[in-house]
Amino acid sequence: MQLLFEQLLNGLQLSLTLFLLAAGLTLVFGIMGVINLAHGSLYMVGAYAGALVASKVGGFWLAVPAALAAAAVVGVAMELLVVRRLYARDHLSQVLATFGLILFFNGIIAWGVGRAPLQMDMPTLLSGFVELAPGLPYPTYRLAVMAVGVVVALGLWYVIARTRLGMLIRAGSDKREMVSALGVDIAGLFTLVFGLGALLAGLAGVMVGPIRSVQIGMGEQVLITTFVVIVVGGIGSIRGAFVGALLIGMCDTLGRAYAPMLLKLWLSGPLADGLGASLASIMIYLVMAVALVLRPRGLFPAGG
Amino acid sequence: MMLSVQSIDAAYGDAQALFGLSLDIKAGEAVTLIGRNGMGKTTTIRAIMGLTPPRAGAIHFEGQRIDGLKPHEIARRGLGLVPEGRQIFVHLSVEENLVATAANRTKGATPWTLARIFNLFPRLAERRAQSAGTLSGGEQQMLAIGRALMTNPRLLILDEATEGLAPLIRQDIWNCLAALRAQGLSILIVDRNLDELMRLADRHNVVEKGRVVWSGTSQELAAERERIEQRIGV
Numbered sequence: 181m182q183l184l185f186e187q188l189l190n191g192l193q194l195s196l197t198l199f200l201l202a203a204g205l206t207l208v209f210g211i212m213g214v215i216n217l218a219h220g221s222l223y224m225v226g227a228y229a230g231a232l233v234a235s236k237v238g239g240f241w242l243a244v245p246a247a248l249a250a251a252a253v254v255g256v257a258m259e260l261l262v263v264r265r266l267y268a269r270d271h272l273s274q275v276l277a278t279f280g281l282i283l284f285f286n287g288i289i290a291w292g293v294g295r296a297p298l299q300m301d302m303p304t305l306l307s308g309f310v311e312l313a314p315g316l317p318y319p320t321y322r323l324a325v326m327a328v329g330v331v332v333a334l335g336l337w338y339v340i341a342r343t344r345l346g347m348l349i350r351a352g353s354d355k356r357e358m359v360s361a362l363g364v365d366i367a368g369l370f371t372l373v374f375g376l377g378a379l380l381a382g383l384a385g386v387m388v389g390p391i392r393s394v395q396i397g398m399g400e401q402v403l404i405t406t407f408v409v410i411v412v413g414g415i416g417s418i419r420g421a422f423v424g425a426l427l428i429g430m431c432d433t434l435g436r437a438y439a440p441m442l443l444k445l446w447l448s449g450p451l452a453d454g455l456g457a458s459l460a461s462i463m464i465y466l467v468m469a470v471a472l473v474l475r476p477r478g479l480f481p482a483g484g
Numbered sequence: 485m486m487l488s489v490q491s492i493d494a495a496y497g498d499a500q501a502l503f504g505l506s507l508d509i510k511a512g513e514a515v516t517l518i519g520r521n522g523m524g525k526t527t528t529i530r531a532i533m534g535l536t537p538p539r540a541g542a543i544h545f546e547g548q549r550i551d552g553l554k555p556h557e558i559a560r561r562g563l564g565l566v567p568e569g570r571q572i573f574v575h576l577s578v579e580e581n582l583v584a585t586a587a588n589r590t591k592g593a594t595p596w597t598l599a600r601i602f603n604l605f606p607r608l609a610e611r612r613a614q615s616a617g618t619l620s621g622g623e624q625q626m627l628a629i630g631r632a633l634m635t636n637p638r639l640l641i642l643d644e645a646t647e648g649l650a651p652l653i654r655q656d657i658w659n660c661l662a663a664l665r666a667q668g669l670s671i672l673i674v675d676r677n678l679d680e681l682m683r684l685a686d687r688h689n690v691v692e693k694g695r696v697v698w699s700g701t702s703q704e705l706a707a708e709r710e711r712i713e714q715r716i717g718v
């Protein structure tokens with residue numbers, strides 16, 4: 181029971197981190213029509229900027245704004261220099277170009293920082309445990325990560341649903357030409373949205389820093405899961421990204437925790453462990469397959 | 485001169501659609517483009533708005549050259565587009581359609597507000613929270629006009645704004661355009677209804693194969709009506 185509760189919270193925390201990544205990816209894919217494989221690189225940039233500032237300059241609380249700024253600046257530069265040229269191109273060109281960006285960023289970090297993973301210290305303020313119920317301690321830091329995720333989700337919902345920027349984002353997805361003919365700088369709007377997505381990816385990166393090690397390739401792993409999230413949720417939809425992230429984050433966490441255990445009901449120990457581990461690692465793809473059979477355009481198709 | 489289009493060429497890829505087309509609009513004037521299908525009326529509007537930038541010639545708006553600018557830069561100088569096919573934002577509500585791109589860059593004395601738009605089109609007021617995709621064709625057309633007005637243009641450009649609408653709604657739109665005209669708004673309009681156009685507008689331009697082949701005042705049009713009706717096929 182206690183384990184289940186803890187796993188549920190872990191799942192929620194993974195879900196909210198995935199949501200931060202999925203929000204930017206789904207907007208860029210849904211509105212601008214660009215498949216940005218390098219979205220994971222922005223996550224990595226955030227994590228590295230955070231880890232480096234935390235260790236070399238001082239402290240987690242400086243690391244967070246530094247990571248946000250680094251990811252946003254790199255994101256805006258990426259849009260202006262590369263992604264902007266891809267809007268009118270086909271998906272193959274986009275995949276090739278943004279895959280090139282992944283190699284570029286991995287190369288830059290290997291050259292500038294080195295291949296050894298970095299560790300990032302947790303802030304002392306958040307390094308303890310909170311007793312959620314008698315005999316049920318849970319790391320404060322993970323709770324804080326969840327709180328940030330929830331606040332960002334609410335903030336994004338507000339921006340998309342209630343502000344003019346959100347209206348333009350929703351309007352621009354199918355009528356770019358019309359939006360520009362009414363006096364809106366679509367190119368600037370895209371840069372802004374891309375920068376916002378980069379900022380959220382950087383936030384996810386720096387928050388994950390103290391939980392996992394900061395290393396080259398961390399972006400690619402999470403990117404694949406993030407794509408699963410937005411495909412399940414419905415490309416272009418923030419709400420879909422949120423629900424998709426919850427579904428995928430929970431399935432992944434619970435699958436890893438319980439698949440071997442459940443299989444042990446029928447199979448012998450080692451066999452159940454092996455099969456359970458494999459099952460857990462493909463769990464999210466099974467979920468995606470089922471979701472796509474039931475809702476081919478995702479749970480919340482944009483504009484639906 | 486408010487708008488001066490001087491001998492522009494425009495093309496879609498290899499297919500040239502405008503061949504040295506010229507056109508003038510004075511401040512406060514209402515001017516029409518009439519002609520058969522596929523003669524280049526919409527392309528002229530797209531060229532003015534920078535959506536299909538002209539390949540030759542020049543366009544000036546209030547004395548400044550605007551060809552070569554981006555569509556949003558052109559719109560911001562005070563051109564409001566009501567496009568062919570309405571192109572409203574179907575995923576937004578009626579009210580959102582009106583405010584999403586609203587602006588008062590030209591600093592008019594009495595800027596358009598939601599209240600004024602709803603006054604002009606009471607049907608939109610009743611449906612302000614409704615998704616714009618659920619509106620009837622006529623209501624969508626009103627919304628497209630309202631949306632353009634909310635950018636506070638000095639020149640309103642309408643492409644087939646009464647196309648495919650029921651007669652009563654059509655009349656509403658003509659009345660509304662007459663009211664806008666009376667307020668001093670300059671208008672460039674493409675339509676098929678010569679009677680209404682002659683009532684609304686000062687000057688008319690017949691477009692044929694990407695050129696203006698006849699232009700004249702409403703009286704001149706009335707005098708040559710039969711010949712012109714034949715040319716434009718109404």
Ligand SMILES: Nc1ncnc2c1ncn2[C@@H]1O[C@H](COP(=O)(O)OP(=O)(O)OP(=O)(O)O)[C@@H](O)[C@H]1O
Nearest residue numbers: 496499500501519520521522523524525526527528
């Ligand atoms: N997107 C496009 N691509 C290629 N050719 C086009 C395109 N749009 C228009 N044309 C061509 O350009 C020419 C002028 O078309 P345009 O749409 O300007 O005519 P129009 O006078 O507005 O006609 P209508 O009364 O049918 O709206 C036509 O020959 C048309 O086939």
Ligand SMILES: [Mg+2]
Nearest residue numbers: 525526527568
């Ligand atoms: Mg046309």
